[in-house]
Amino acid sequence: MLSVRGLVKRYGDRTVLDGIGLDVHEHEVVALIGSSGSGKSTLLRCVNLLEELDDGQVLLDGVDVSDPRVDADVARRGMGIVFQSFNLFPHMSVLDNITLAPRVVHGVPRADAELRGRELLARVGLADRAGSYPEQLSGGQQQRVAIARALAYAPRLLLLDEVTSALDPELVGEVLQLVRELAAQGRTILMATHEMGFARQVADRVVFLDDGRLVESGPPEQVLGEPEQPRTRQFLKRIIDAGRL
Ligand SMILES: Nc1ncnc2c1ncn2[C@@H]1O[C@H](COP(=O)(O)OP(=O)(O)OP(=O)(O)O)[C@@H](O)[C@H]1O
Secondary structure, eight states, X not given: OEEEEEEEEEETTEEEEEEEEEEEOTTOEEEEEOSTTSSHHHHHHHHTTSSOOSEEEEEETTEETTSTTSOHHHHHTTEEEEOTTOOXXXXXXXXXXXXXXXXXXXXXXXXXXXXXXXHHHHHTTOGGGTTOOGGGSOHHHHXXXXXXXXXXXOOSEXXXXXTTTTSOHHHHHHHHHHHHHHHHTTOEEEEEOSOHHHHHHHOSEEEEEETTEEEEEEOHIIIIISOOSHXXXXXXXXXXXXXXX
């Protein structure tokens, strides 16, 4: 479904992604792991066409959506993205947060957008919070709203960027449980995560990035259990030493 080919991204003279090639198949859950600064978020932002590529391509269902002639807004409708810091509009109700883009950007009538918005809120376990404002919700609830918002266009691909990093530890579980449910429903997910245990449980494939390069990719039991590459082993040693595997 998603095919990233030879992706290069630079900031100034710093190469942040250096020739990334990655395929994500329909119904697959792929976890991106790697040290802070290895390029995980940048890769998700490039896939979502939030960044200009310096080289390479992003293909969605065989269509080169990174081609400048393709309307990025249309291409983006096939993908939902959730950021680590929720990015909800503080002055809008939960329901308005979810329905804003469908209504304003895509002209969906308010009644239809709200019907769909309420369905999505029910799906993330927040049916009774449609009229609440973000500040009235816990971080975990806000992140579940952000996930509902990302599902608004029934995206074929869900991009999750460290969706639990900004949460208090006791709120991490509820968001991971929601991601687990989405994975069990057969959604196609590409997610950056620091939660190794979660990656091991939920991902079909784990991809290790180091300094902008894709070093190793394979089933979680291989990459996290018997890594082939020395750099993956070093990374995992640090994780194990920190007690986070
Ligand atoms: N807008 C930007 N301008 C300049 N440099 C950037 C920008 N965004 C990211 N970078 C740099 O690109 C590199 C990769 O960053 P990125 O956020 O993709 O890493 P990451 O693996 O997601 O890290 P983390 O796990 O801490 O979120 C870092 O060195 C970062 O400082």
